[in-house]
Amino acid sequence: MIKKIFNKTILTGFFFITAFFLSCSDDFVKVSPEYSIDSENYFNSPDDYYMALVASYDLLQTTYANAILGEIASDNTLCGGESPTDVIGWQQVDDMIHTPTNSNLKDIWNWMFAGVQRTNYFMEFQDKINFDGKEQMIGEVRFLRAYYYFELVKWFGPVPLKVDKRFQLGDETSIPRSPVGDVFTQIEADLIYASEVLSVNPPEVGRATKGAAQSLLGKAYLYQNKFTEAANVLQQVINSGVYSLATNYNDMWEMEGENGPESVFEVQYTDIEGAGFGCLQCSEGNIAVGFSGVRGYEGPLFSPGFSFNVPVQKAVDAFEPGDLRLGVTILDIVAWADTMDAAYTTGNEHTGYFNRKYLPRKRTPEAQNDLNLTNPNNYRAIRYADVLLMAAEALNRGGIDDTRAQDYLNLVRRRAFGDTNHDVTLTGAALTDAIWHERHVELMGEGHRFFDLVRTGKAANEIEGFVTGRHELFPIPVEEINFSNENWIQNSGY
Numbered sequence: 001m002i003k004k005i006f007n008k009t010i011l012t013g014f015f016f017i018t019a020f021f022l023s024c025s026d027d028f029v030k031v032s033p034e035y036s037i038d039s040e041n042y043f044n045s046p047d048d049y050y051m052a053l054v055a056s057y058d059l060l061q062t063t064y065a066n067a068i069l070g071e072i073a074s075d076n077t078l079c080g081g082e083s084p085t086d087v088i089g090w091q092q093v094d095d096m097i098h099t100p101t102n103s104n105l106k107d108i109w110n111w112m113f114a115g116v117q118r119t120n121y122f123m124e125f126q127d128k129i130n131f132d133g134k135e136q137m138i139g140e141v142r143f144l145r146a147y148y149y150f151e152l153v154k155w156f157g158p159v160p161l162k163v164d165k166r167f168q169l170g171d172e173t174s175i176p177r178s179p180v181g182d183v184f185t186q187i188e189a190d191l192i193y194a195s196e197v198l199s200v201n202p203p204e205v206g207r208a209t210k211g212a213a214q215s216l217l218g219k220a221y222l223y224q225n226k227f228t229e230a231a232n233v234l235q236q237v238i239n240s241g242v243y244s245l246a247t248n249y250n251d252m253w254e255m256e257g258e259n260g261p262e263s264v265f266e267v268q269y270t271d272i273e274g275a276g277f278g279c280l281q282c283s284e285g286n287i288a289v290g291f292s293g294v295r296g297y298e299g300p301l302f303s304p305g306f307s308f309n310v311p312v313q314k315a316v317d318a319f320e321p322g323d324l325r326l327g328v329t330i331l332d333i334v335a336w337a338d339t340m341d342a343a344y345t346t347g348n349e350h351t352g353y354f355n356r357k358y359l360p361r362k363r364t365p366e367a368q369n370d371l372n373l374t375n376p377n378n379y380r381a382i383r384y385a386d387v388l389l390m391a392a393e394a395l396n397r398g399g400i401d402d403t404r405a406q407d408y409l410n411l412v413r414r415r416a417f418g419d420t421n422h423d424v425t426l427t428g429a430a431l432t433d434a435i436w437h438e439r440h441v442e443l444m445g446e447g448h449r450f451f452d453l454v455r456t457g458k459a460a461n462e463i464e465g466f467v468t469g470r471h472e473l474f475p476i477p478v479e480e481i482n483f484s485n486e487n488w489i490q491n492s493g494y
Contacts, residue, residue: 043125046133052122053137056144057207059115060267062281065107066151067379067447068288068309069093071355074449075462078349080310082295086348090308093474096465100478100494108155109477111281113167115148123164139197143208143216146190150220153183154451157473157491161186172484177476184224191217195233200242205259205268211237212265215382215390222390223455227398234391237264238408243384245415250328253357255376264382271376274368285374286358293360293372294333299342303360303372307347311355311445319441325416329444331356355445385412385442393435402427409435412442469493 042048071077072094079094081087089104098105122141126134152159161178162171163186194213202209214237221230237243246252246262259266273284280287293305311330319326331354333344360375368374388408395405409431410423424434439452453459460468470493481490 043128045129046131049122049131049134049137052118053140056115056118056122056141059111059118059148060144061269061284061286062107062111062114063151063267063379063381064286064288065104065111066155067358068291069104069108070447070450071309071445073463074453075312075464076315076444076449077309077311077355078351080308080347080349081306083348086306087291087308096463096467096471098474100475100481100490102475102477105155105474106477106479107281108474109152109480112148112152112155116145116152116162117166119145119148120162120164120166124166126164135197136199136203139194139213140208142190143194143198143213146187146194146213146216146220149183149187149190150216153180153187154223155474156476159183160488172480173487175487177488181224184220187220188217191220200240206266208265211240211242212382215264215387218387218390218394219382222394223451225397227394228400230394231391231398231400234387234394237387238391243387245384245388245411247415249325249415252380253328253377255361258378262384263380264384264387267379267381269376269378271363271367271374274370274374276370276373280373283370283374285368285370286377286379287373287375288379289358289360289375289377290372292355292358294331294344294354295347296345297342298344299337300340301361303362303375304344305360305372307350307354309355310349310351311353312351313353315444316353318437318444320422322422323416323441324418325441327356329356329441330354331359357445380446383443383446385415386439386448388412389435389439389442393432393439396428396431396435402431405431405435409438412438416442467493 043052069090072079072090079087079091081091084091087104089098089102092098092102093104119141123138123145126138149159149161158177158179160167160171160175161183162175167175191213194208195210195217198208198210198213200210214233218230218234218237221227221233243264244261246257246260251257252260252262267286269286270284288309290305291308293303293307295304295307297304316326316330319329332352333354334352336342337344358377358379360372361377363372363375367376388411392405392408395401395408406424406426410420413422413424414420416422424431426434436452436456436458440449443449450459450463453462454472459471460466463471473491475491475494476488481488
């Protein structure tokens, strides 16, 4: 299994992220020197561009925070943890009482803009030299920039937009928060370019492909209710024949199932290089996995964790009788312990359920000794099942083709139930509800639920404490508002 490993320093603060690319190692790239981001002697060789490309990918690993908090914010899970004050920023989001001083939301802002900054650094010097393969690298960088900006616009709405130039000190008082539509226009432009130049198969496992760019473009269209555009580009992914649903839903979540036929884009993690609580973003592992683990666990298959992100009974009840995904998605710890002779302790808001897809598994002998903070579980950022369900939604909501929408929905359901007896024959609004239900159970535990509820207007009915007109977006960190000399206006309700 190929993993990419980065020794990194994530420099936080929107206007303080212009310092260093640090050394990278192992299969994706082997780099030993340090380079200053302001070096006049950089981008003089293909290797320099390659290292800058790797540094652009590096920030993907911090999206563990986006994934776990996207679940905690939704109706799928409670925050959990050791106590009601354990990771207080997550607890506040769970209770919908978060404010602009929330440090965990600030992390998402900082880290996603750090990703934007690194991609813009590459693009600023894209024409300095020519070499074979540069167009492929530019396509990957533009995919990554779109990925980071898409996360930012999902979480925060209007954000400062700068293209092909690094943000500099002083920009905060002169560059406004661009309207959401303008940010999406840039996301679309980056992904259209990437989809035209990227190869169908990645140069190395974990790097972006044509299908990844098309799928993210389709998602960006869907978030804007551009149903015809979404249906067209997602249909291209389906017609490509590159992807297929994994035969066994369970196997997909184990190490052997990573980067499989259903994977459109995965964030690569490893358990070799870790970090501590003082710098979680420095880890090469999936931090969300350790945080979601069963507290005090002793037994087979899994490793212990910190009992965050615990599913609620409502999430369990969302699955229909006979749905094979239930036992793969949610671990019933009482039943598991009785059957497997396992032991565990309980934490805050214990429900008896855990997010099984991203529970920590037993680690390799070479794993970093870091209280199980560094886990090798890749994050399945875009799966083919998601592509099928997005295509079905676009076809249905756009009034384009309900029959085709049924076909794509039923492909997902046939795997879930192992038969054709649960096929859906609904049309119109009833089919829309069926597709949204399927997204709920198929993608549960993967960080999409909150944003699906917001974009479909259902959040206030499903999420306790959600206030319409406020909680659709998260607050801009107060420091950023202050730095801008109030050039940026805080999101409504905060």
